[in-house]
Amino acid sequence: xxxxxxxxxSDQVNISLEGSVPVEVRLPTVLRQHASGRSSVSASGSTVGxxxxxxxxxxxxxxxxxxxxxxxxxxxxxxxxxxxxxxxLERLDTKVSDTDVxxxxxxxxxxxxxxxx
Amino acid sequence: MLRLPVEVYTAVxxxxxxxxxxxxxxxxxxxxxxxxxxxxxxxxxxxASARTYTVDPQDHLRADRDAESRGLEIVGVFHSHTHxxxxxxxTDVAQAPDPTWHYVIVSLRDExxxxxxxxxxxxxxxxxxxxxxxx
Numbered sequence: 001x002x003x004x005x006x007x008x009x010s011d012q013v014n015i016s017l018e019g020s021v022p023v024e025v026r027l028p029t030v031l032r033q034h035a036s037g038r039s040s041v042s043a044s045g046s047t048v049g050x051x052x053x054x055x056x057x058x059x060x061x062x063x064x065x066x067x068x069x070x071x072x073x074x075x076x077x078x079x080x081x082x083x084x085x086x087x088x089l090e091r092l093d094t095k096v097s098d099t100d101v102x103x104x105x106x107x108x109x110x111x112x113x114x115x116x117x
Numbered sequence: 118m119l120r121l122p123v124e125v126y127t128a129v130x131x132x133x134x135x136x137x138x139x140x141x142x143x144x145x146x147x148x149x150x151x152x153x154x155x156x157x158x159x160x161x162x163x164x165a166s167a168r169t170y171t172v173d174p175q176d177h178l179r180a181d182r183d184a185e186s187r188g189l190e191i192v193g194v195f196h197s198h199t200h201x202x203x204x205x206x207x208t209d210v211a212q213a214p215d216p217t218w219h220y221v222i223v224s225l226r227d228e229x230x231x232x233x234x235x236x237x238x239x240x241x242x243x244x245x246x247x248x249x250x251x252x
Contacts, residue, residue, distance in 0.1 A: 029190065030215045076214065078174040085174045105177055106214030108194050111140050111169035112201050
């Protein structure tokens with residue numbers, strides 16, 4: 001490939017970016033330290049998983065705090081698309097549009113005995 | 118120091134009593150820069166257990182939005198211990214989500230409820246004074 005020009009058509013570009021939109025991501029206090037104290041940031045993707053991946057690319061110190069290394073939603077956070085907990089939608093595959101707001105909140109649990117989670 | 122207006126204190130303890138025989142839980146709203154709780158958000162215990170609690174995620178989202186609409190934030194969580202001291206369990210410490218929060222525990226073991234508040238930072242528990250105040 002060295003020395004060769006690779007031409008990428010606009011159709012190919014459109015395919016790779018299809019569905020990726022910027023959305024507002026609202027952060028809990030415990031994650032704001034990784035985003036210069038901001039309570040709300042913008043990240044892009046076509047699914048919740050892609051948005052969270054973009055979030056971590058922008059703020060690498062959030063790695064492992066929202067999504068586990070094996071690519072599943074961390075059990076210590078709840079993620080919402082607008083009013084809905086994504087665990088009851090399609091989890092990280094939940095689609096997003098540019099009018100959606102993604103909210104991350106800590107999962108709050110405890111008690112006297114062993115937790116079930 | 119955590120200052121609880123009487124109506125907040127009453128709402129917290131009342132919700133804990135109303136949740137028996139299960140543990141009850143809820144969230145506390147206030148100004149994060151201050152020490153006073155402005156509002157109590159009773160939530161459902163999604164674990165529905167006498168030994169564990171999980172703040173219902175939908176109730177949490179509602180509380181978070183309401184607090185924000187009032188210019189406040191969620192500054193703490195409360196839950197009941199139905200048969201033990203008002204002291205954080207290993208489970209409470211392991212799952213404490215935010216080092217800036219107040220962790221209020223209401224023991225219902227004795228005839229009169231006992232309320233205590235703690236800070237939990239990096240697994241270290243520090244009890245804080247609770248002031249019950251008229252507004």
